[in-house]
Amino acid sequence: MMRLWGRKSSINVQKVLWCLADLGLKEGADFERIDAGLQFGIVRSPEFLKLNPNGLVPALEDQDLVLWESNTILRYLASQHDKNKHFPSDIKSQYGSEKWMDWQVGTLWPALRPAFLGLTRVPESERDYPAIQKAYQEANQLFSLLDQTLASQAYCSGKQFNIGDIVLALCVHRWMLLNESFAKQTGSRADLKNIERWLTQIKAETHFQEFAEKELNIISK
Ligand SMILES: N[C@@H](CCC(=O)N[C@@H](CS)C(=O)NCC(=O)O)C(=O)O
Numbered sequence: 001m002m003r004l005w006g007r008k009s010s011i012n013v014q015k016v017l018w019c020l021a022d023l024g025l026k027e028g029a030d031f032e033r034i035d036a037g038l039q040f041g042i043v044r045s046p047e048f049l050k051l052n053p054n055g056l057v058p059a060l061e062d063q064d065l066v067l068w069e070s071n072t073i074l075r076y077l078a079s080q081h082d083k084n085k086h087f088p089s090d091i092k093s094q095y096g097s098e099k100w101m102d103w104q105v106g107t108l109w110p111a112l113r114p115a116f117l118g119l120t121r122v123p124e125s126e127r128d129y130p131a132i133q134k135a136y137q138e139a140n141q142l143f144s145l146l147d148q149t150l151a152s153q154a155y156c157s158g159k160q161f162n163i164g165d166i167v168l169a170l171c172v173h174r175w176m177l178l179n180e181s182f183a184k185q186t187g188s189r190a191d192l193k194n195i196e197r198w199l200t201q202i203k204a205e206t207h208f209q210e211f212a213e214k215e216l217n218i219i220s221k
Helices: 011-022 046-051 070-080 091-120 129-152 163-181 193-205
Strands: 002-005 031-034 059-062 065-068
Touching: 002 011, 011 070, 011 163, 046 059, 059 070, 065 070, 070 091, 070 163, 091 129, 091 163, 129 163, 129 193, 163 193
Parallel strands: 002 031
Antiparallel strands: 002 059, 059 065
């Protein structure tokens, strides 16, 4: 049985849980999950650091293979555990999705992260509001690139839902939640109709609703 380490409130753990569910893999039967990170601790323990020396979640153990980096875990699950061919595996779809996954981790999240951390993890008295708004507005610009792609195709890599859509949708969801909870501090959210249509479709057709956060986990006071 696979073992997944990580708390459900982590966006990167949510990616993995959602992917496992879409692949038809069940907690208790196909994998076990151990709460780790933030209030659960564990991530700085010598045992966990042997699995992931970064001290971050998620980490996945599958027999003697240990993986960290959520997007890599998704790639692994799609290539090794997709018995029913849920995700497309032709080269065009595969690399179309890879491109967006690298963009999510290398471009999009670094832009949005200061707004997210600034509003949910930094105490109010210490917040850098101009930096928060700048980050949010930069994310608006970046999401407009995804919106342009979604104007001419249903999903990030073409006609079929793919693992790239998982990592993008959770970021889009967080971007929307941030604006709902902190409209004044983020400034306006770009009105991106193709992204909205795509997210509505994803909510209806996948396990998104079970794993995406219902509200922001705000741990700063
Ligand atoms: N690039 C890594 C980032 C992992 C990461 O930053 N994880 C956060 C949660 S989203 C974490 O472990 N934070 C420390 C904690 O929860 O204690 C990935 O995609 O897996």
